[in-house]
Amino acid sequence: MKKLLLPLLCTFPLFASVHVTVAYPYIGELLKAVAHAKVEVSVLASASSDPHFVTPRPSYIGELRDCDLLILNGGGLEIGWIPPLLNQAHNPKIIQGSVGYLDLSTYVKMIDKPTSLSRAQGDVHAEGNPHYAMDPYNMAILAKVIMLKLSSMDPANKNAYHANYDEFVKHWNVKLAQWDKTMSPCRNTQVIQYHELFSYFLNRYGIHTAGTIEPLPGISPSSKHTIEIINQIRTDKISTIIQDDYHEPKTAQFIASKSGARAIILAHDVGGENNTLDKLFDSMVEQTCKP
């Protein structure tokens, strides 16, 4: 009986030495790339929801209760849903200030830091635009942070984490070169976004955000602002409107029909058809800059 049970139990990831919970699917993908099956990963949010307003399902408390490491996007993106969960999970290993609390935003350069802070400007983050994960170049940095963190928490598997990271970066550099090439004709063009969700991606490839469909961050579109955007698209000859997949697409479609620009819907995280990091950025690149 024992002989039968042992191999069964060993294949179970429950016996992984580090249990990690991550806020968003893309972090889960990075973790898989660095750790393969060496850690048990739970991903909280799904790709289909607004990353600012994830429903804090009580089941997430169960995930957080037993994990050794919590990896967050940070930059204020989770402020609307993670704090009450952490408060209810009663896990001292992962509270802010503990070894098991990793905020990835502190390892990358944040853009659009507001010079003055007032909610009259909408939902502005003091830390800057938190959607830095949309820049594919940041993925390699984040993978490195995760690799170093895992290595320090689980030194027995340090070599494996390093080797996996090297492999990931090698592959990622090939992809980056491809994306650079595909995106190069679109440099110096202008787009309209719904929310400043893809700013890091667009900045990376020299595409200028001429305006947003929401008048201010977190404020729903108004007819006055929509008309302004339509006029702006006409005068500046802007060809593309980028819509995320959780806000209503009607306004973008309306603007497109009135202005002649094309509206595209970009995924912002790994899930559904874009079930790997490669596919996520492939689809972003292909849709934004069609050859």
Added chain:
Amino acid sequence: MLKKTVLSLVCAGVLAASDTELEQLKKQMVQLQQQLGEMQKRIEMFEATPVTAISDTASDEEMLQKMATKSDGGTVTSLLPDIALILNGGYTSRNVSNTPYSSAAIPGFGTMEIQNNGKDGFNLNYAELAMSSTVDPYFDANAIFHIHGDGTVEVEEAFFTTRALDYGLRFKAGKFKSAFGRVNEKHHHAWNFEDQELVNNAFFGPDGIGGEGAQLQWVAPTPFYLMAGLELFNGNPNQGFSAKESASTAVTYLKGSIDIGNVTVLAGLSYAQGKSVVQDMNGSEPIVDSFTSYGQTRICGADLTVEYPLGGYSSLIWQNEWMQRNKDDISMTDKQAGYYSELMYKIDENWATGIRYDEITKNSYYDANLAMAANVDNLHRTSIKLEYKPFEFSRFRLQYNQDHSKYIDDQAKTIHEVMLNYTLELGAHGAHAF
């Protein structure tokens, strides 16, 4: 000799060149200039774009150092507590004027203390001042004050919780709301409707069960969410318990949640026990202290919440709670029970609507005025609401109640009321739990 030859050749060439060739050359020059200009622009754009190549970023050592000093996630710029101010108020219109309404009672439960939206007319319900902070590596602390329109200040909650207990345990002490059932712990501005659920209001009064006390909660190491809690409070006559013996009200509960695909299911069982308080029906003053103990009040509760997401910001939430009270009274045991059922529909980011039905289903009690047993049931209320949130931190709510639960001057009175309410959250107000 050579120079001369070259010069004459060039001259000959230029002279030989036809007008059309010159034109072509000019065109090419213009094109070249344009291309140069574009290249210049691209270079400028490229320089303006912040490019952080992998090699530009921090070294392994720098990253490791940052991790070791635990400075990640440290967006704290000062050691001041987080401070939030919540303004809540509105306009109420009902078919009963203020004086008779203030004496309205639910039979078997006594006169209702109306805390919010009570006046027919304008109401500033409260300005809530909430402060919270981490005290040290071991404790967090919170304090929530309500400053009412009439100038009175109330300590809603003031408590500390532990941060560093192992085994999924957390201890809380101070003045706080009990986690009995589904809504008791929530603050007014986080309620689904403008007024308290009927059964909660009848059993525990407007503040709900809670007060000065202590709590121990345990999150079980199960693959799904399971939490158990135990609380002890001073008995409070306003919540239906005798204050004669201190720390005599105990609460315990078990809450669990599972996800079925996209659907979230949260269920709970709660139990509260304390010394009975006996209410004089002629007035609101409890008379228990002049009597010897009347025995125990026991309350069982069950709740079920189901959230069904409809994509984007849209979802359906069905929330239900039932509770029953067995209260040892002067010559009998009062048996009272009630429930509510709420269906909320979040239409989009800005709009939501909902319907609620409240009912007291069982109500046999000792009537102190008549000095005999009484039984008044068929007490119920129906509510509908429409909510508009222009932004994350502001909300307007319109609600209509048809209330068949109140008696005025010992006569059943159907109350119709319309409430238009605003809630504005300023400052560092924390997110709400599920």
